[in-house]
Amino acid sequence: MRSALGLGIAVAMLVGAPGLGGAVPPPPPNPSDGQLQQAGDDVTDRIGQVGSLINEVANADQRLRALDDAVAIKREAVNKALVDLQTARDVAVAAADAVAGTLQALRDAGAQIEAAQVRFDEYAASTYRQGTGVSALSSLIGSQGPDDVLDRAQVVRVLAANKNAVLDALQRARTAEANKNSAAREAKQQADDAASAAEARKADAENAISEARAALADQQAKKTAVEAEKSAAEAQLATARDNVAGLQSQRQAFVNWDTQRAAEQQAAEAAAAAAREAAAAAAARVAADQAARARAQALAEGQRSHVQVEDPDTADITEPDSEETESGDTETATAPTTKPKPKPTKPKPSVTGSAAVETVIDRAMSQLGVPYAWGGGNENGPTLGIRDGGVADSYGDYNKVGFDCSGLMIYAFAGIGISLPHYTGYQYTAGEQVPSSQMKRGDMVFYGPNASQHVGLYLGNGEMIEAPQSGSVVKVSPLRWDGMTPYVVRLVS
Template identity: 65%
Template sequence: MGAVSGTAAAVPPPPPNPSDSDIAAAGSRVDEQLGAVGQLINQVAAANQQLAQLDAEVAIRREDVNKALVDLQNARDAADIAAQFVVTAQQALADAGTQIQAAQQKFNEFAVSSYTQGTGVASVSSFLGSNGPEDVLDRAQVLKVLSNSQNAVLDGLQRARTEQANKDSAARESKQQADAAAAEADAQKVQAEQAIATARAALQAQADQKAAIESQRDAAQSQLDVARTDVAGLEGQRVAYSAWEQQKAAEDAAIAAAASAARDAAVQAAARVAANQAAAAAAAAAAAGQRSHTDIDGTESDSETGTTTPTTPKKPRSSTQTPSVTGSAAVELAIDRGMSQLGVPYSWGGGDENGPTKGIRDGGVADSFGDYNKVGFDCSGLMIYAFAGLGISLPHYTGYQYTAGKQVPSSDMKRGDMLFYGPNASQHVALYLGDGKMLEAPQSGSVVKVSPVRYDGMTPYAVRMVS
C-alpha cells in the first residue's frame, strides 16, 4: 500500500493583482511587516512537515496489516498440510490393523490345524510306529517343516503388531503437529485483526491531527497573504502576478502534455499486454490456488446464496520461480503490465496476479475513500500484477518484496527495478521507469500514475527481479 506525501505543485496559487490606489496606500506599511512575514512562512513550512511525517507513519501501519495477512495465509497453508499428514497417518494405522487381523487369522488356522492333527503326539508316535531308520528320518523332516511354519507364523504376527504400534505413534505425532499448526493459524488471524485495529486507530488519529494542522496552516496562510501585500509592495505583486500567469500557463501546458503522453503510453501498453497470451497464462498459473490476500476469516462467500464455506487449501506465494522471459524483454513486459493500469483507482490491499481487486475495510480513513469497495491496487499489489506475467508471484507486503529479488544499491537503479521507502521497506514500493520517473499506486483517493522519483526516505537498495 504505502501512503506517501505528495510533491508540491511547481506553480503556487496566484498572488493578488492590486490597483494603482492600493499600491499608493500600502507604501508606508512595508517596513513594519517584514518580521511578521518570516514567522508566518516558518509556521506554514512546519505544518506541511508535520503532515508529511503523519502520512509516512500511517503508511507503515498499513503495510503492517499487509504483512500480517501474508503471515496468516502462510499459517493456514501449514495447517492444511499438517491436517493432510494426519489423514495419511490414520490410513496407515488402519492398514496396519488389517495386517494384524490377517496374521492373527493365519496363526489361529495353524493352531487349529496343529491341535486337530495332534502335532505334539504325532512327533512321538511317528518314531514308535516307524518301519525303520529311513522311515524315522522322513518323519523327522516333516516335523521340522511343521516347526518352521509355526515359527514363521508367530514371527509374522509379531512384526504386524510392532508395525501397528509404530503407525499408532506416527498418527499421534501427526495429530499433535496438525493441532499446533491450526493453533498457529488462529494466532496469525488474531495478529492480522490486531494489525488492522492498530492501523485503523492510526488513520483516525492522523485524520484528526491533519484537520487541526491544516486549520492552523490556513490561518497562517491568510495572515501571510495580508502581510505580503505590505512587505513586497503591491507594485511588486502586480509584476509577480504577470510572471505567475506566464509560469502557470507553461505549467498547465506541461501537465497536459505529460497526461496525454501517459494516456498514449497506457493505451499502447494495454494493447501489448492484451496481445501477450503467454504472459496472461503465466500470471494465471502464478495466481492459481492462492488464498485471497484480504481473507481474514478463512471462508469463501457464495454471491448467489449468501452462504460462506471454509476456504480450500491453497499454495503459498513464492518469488523463486524461474522467469518465463529474461533480459530487456522481461523488463519491458513487467513495465507494460504496470503501465497498462494507469488511472486505475487506489485500493488498500487491492490487486493480485490477474489484475485489480477490492481492498481492505479499515473502519476509518481508507473507508472514507471507499477502498474496501473499490476494484484497484495498492503499491505492493501493483508490483504483484506487473511481475506475474513473467511467472513470478510476489507476496503482498513491501517488506517481503524487498527481499524477493537481487538487492542493488539505489544509486545503481535500472529500468524495471523496484524502489522502496521507509524503514526496512515498510512504507511504499514503486517501479522505476528510467529518466527519473517511477510508476506507483500512492495512497487512498489517488490512482495508479507516473511520478518523479522521490529520493527522500528511499531505502539503500533497489530490488531487481529480472536482468
C-alpha cells in the first residue's frame, strides 16, 4: 500500500490529461523584423513539403501502435499457457488420489476374502472330523467373542444347509475383488493421462515463452527502426515549418507558446493536486477496510503462482507396495507428496451493490503511481515482475515490484471476494458481458482480439484506470474506444 507522500513522487504521470508530462515544447526563437522580411518569399514553396512530412509522421505512429498491439498479445498468451498448466496439475493430483483410494479398497477386499477362506477351511475340517450330527454347543467351543460365536454358528448352519452356497459366496467375493482391481487399473490410467496432460501444458508454457521472446525481439527491432524513421521525419518537419511559416510565424509561435505554457502549467498544477488528493483518499479508505484486506488474503492463500513453471508439489513421487492381481499383473499406486489447496472455480462477490463497486475502485486508485511490471500483481498487491526476453526485460520489469494490466484487476476485485485468473482472455469471460455502449462505473474494459491485449477498469466520465505498459505506471487515462472489445465485463452491480 502506497502512502499519499509516495504517490506524489510520480504524480506527473498519474492523469492522462493534456498539459502533463512535458506537453509544452521548448520556446521557439523570437526573430527580428529584418529576419521576418527576408523569410517571406519562402512560404509558398514549403507548404507542399510540410503536408508530405505530416503524413509520413502519421504513418510511422500507426505502424508503432500496430507493433505494440502484437507484443501485448504475445505477452498475454504466455499468461494463458501458465494458467492452463496449473489447472492440468490439479487434475493429475486428484487422479493420483483416486488411485490410492481404489488400491486401498482392493487390499481391504483381499484381506476379507483371505479371512473368510480361513474360517471356511477351519469349519469344513471340523465338520469332517466330527461329522454332521455334532451338536450346536460344540461349535461354540473356542470362540473369541460374541461376533466370533455368531460367525461360527452362521458357518455351521450354512455348511449344514448347503455347502455349495458358501462356495458361491466366496466366488462372488473373488469377482468383487477382480472388479475393484479393474477399477484401480482404470483410475491409475486416468492418473497417468492427467500427468501426461500436465506435462503437455508445461511444454506449451515453455514453448509460448520461447515464441514470445523471439517475437518480442523481432518486434523491438522493427519498432526501433520505425522510431528512428519517425524522429527523422519530425526533425524534417520542424525545419520545414520554420521555413514555410517564416520568421513571422515564429514570432507568433513564440507568443502562442508563452500563452500555452502559462495555461498548461496552471492546469498541470491543478490536475496534480487533484490526483494526489484522490489517490491519498483512496489509499486511506483501503487501509481502513480490514474486511476487504481479509477477503483478499483468503483468496491469495488458495492460489498457485501463475508464473511457476516447475511444480514442487509433484517433483518426487512415492510408490507404495505393489499389489498382485489374480491374472499375475502388478499394479502400483502413485500418490502425490502434497495436495494443493482448493480454489474458487467461478468468481462470485461476497459483497455487492454500489459500496462493493467503490471498494474495487478504491483498491485500484490506491495503487496510482506503482510501476508497471509484466507478470506482477496478486490479491494482496504488487509483486515482482518476470522476464519476457524482450521489451519488459529492457525496462527491468523483473527487478520491479508492480502490476501488469490483469494483475491490477486481480488486486482490485479481491477486496470483494472475487478471484480472477492472471490472463485477460479468461477475465473477459469471468462475469456478465454487457455491450460496451452500456458500460458503468466499475466495469472491466478490454482490448484486442478476444480480449487478448489489455484490460482496464472504467471509472466513469470517460476515464479508466490501467497499468498500461513497460516503463509506465498505474494511472488514470482517457477511455480509448479504438480496439475495444464489443463487450465490457460486469462482476458486481
